[in-house]
Amino acid sequence: EIVMTQTPLSLPVTPGEPASISCRSSQSLLDSTDGFTYLDWYLQKPGQSPQLLIYTVSYRASGVPDRFTGSGSGTDFTLKISRVEAEDVGVYYCMHRIDFPWTFGQGTKVEIK
């Protein structure tokens, strides 16, 4: 199975400042049959179910603010928050869905300094 590795695991942030999370996969997430790269980002706020932020590397899910940006290719991916707000705290997970089993990263806990 594909192993997803996130860094850092903990990220203290100052409101208004940018933040960045990295995700690396143990093999390429590029599907050669359709050209799409199947990497998504989820945010799990305290006490809630995960919610979709970014899908297929860089597409924002419905209602997601444009301060969230996903990028990357192949095996290396990044989620950036341009200006962190208090409501952005929680645990961020990357997840691949190129083949079964879909697997998640360990999570990056974002908290306000």
Place this chain on the structure above:
Amino acid sequence: VQLVQSGPEVKKPGASVKVSCKASGYTLSSFYMHWVRQAPGQGPAWMGIINPSGDTTTYAQKFQGRVTMTRDTSTSTVYMELSKLTSEDTAVYYCAGSESTGSNDPFDLWGQGTLVIVSS
């Protein structure tokens, strides 16, 4: 659109648990559904997928032989049954799916989660 799951369960080691997930405002029978679990303090783990008609499932190897996913199209409900429970199965179990009809779509819909505690 909501996915509403059944309530918390407490089970003894060796027992089975069956968790349900019912769609509200959504025709569940048209969509692939997944189950994901999250053990305390850990990240989510994908368990498997069931197709719209309920006749095809794919399970993570970790759960093969112990998990069964089914669906009742008449009630727009999907089920996940896990047998031979051990304390390591203590977790929150989520149903998850998409408002799109593909088998490879991201999870833009999640149930509220069902806590399963396995304890003697």
